Amino acid sequence: MEIDGKSWKILQAIQADGRISLTELAAKVALSVPAASERLKRLEEAGVVWGYRALVSAEAVGYDVMALVGMTTAQPDKARLIAQLQSMPEVLECLHVTGQDSFILRVVTRNIRHLEQFVGSINHFGETRTSIVMSAPIALRPLAPPGGE
Amino acid sequence: MEIDGKSWKILQAIQADGRISLTELAAKVALSVPAASERLKRLEEAGVVWGYRALVSAEAVGYDVMALVGMTTAQPDKARLIAQLQSMPEVLECLHVTGQDSFILRVVTRNIRHLEQFVGSINHFGETRTSIVMSAPIALRPLAPPGGE
């Protein structure tokens, strides 16, 4: 799918405010409401927009610790590890990556003790390297159009 | 702020579908529309909900490579590094962490060449360790209520 300038404006607007009304959206991109609606629908159907989420503050709901946990896991254990991670609500994200780590997890816990307990419950799957997040100088930035080819 | 069962239901519903209407939301949590609306507004004002985002597929818009880049950076360079990263649209996220890495970046690039070029443009700030994301067994899971204290 090709995305022209107007569609990029739509993408940027709905990334900045996922609950924006079609009326506002149309005004922002200088289009009529049905035209904007039609373009947005196409972007959704093409899978360019694959969902809408509210962003909830982990701290505000009682998770005081966020960490990234790298794991080195032997091939035969991977499927079981993923199955277990899926059942653990502390795991917000799990990426299968190249390099020293097999997986990198994004985890939230109530406190350091809870983090220790979490790591303890998975480290029989392989070595773990835990990095505690102190701050987020850049947090979850929206996607911008890729520059010149 | 204390979050009771009904408010948790609201949080889960708007994390699952950020564009859900108040009418649907109210039905899901067994509340009248104004009651649900009022609770949601409170959650927003308290910062529990800090935004709404459309989720855009990086691949679909021309970013074929996602990677995590760990950096070891000397203290005096950190501010300049962050300033530079802020101006680079490839950087979706930058976390300041404990451990071997000073920062961990989430980066998208059009292709491997572009990734190489990106890393080249920042590696005078310190050593980098790049992990290319092959897949996401768990992608961006919503926050669930922390279990028993």
Add this chain to the structure above:
DNA sequence: ATTGAAATACGTGAGCA
């Protein structure tokens, strides 16, 4: 927290460039 009314926004259709 609920009800009901007014204002606004949404989605479909027909017509035009």
Add this chain to the structure above:
DNA sequence: TGCTCACGTATTTCAAT
């Protein structure tokens, strides 16, 4: 083919209970 305009319907917001 894609945009605009106009209509009926659904949703949101506000006042009062």
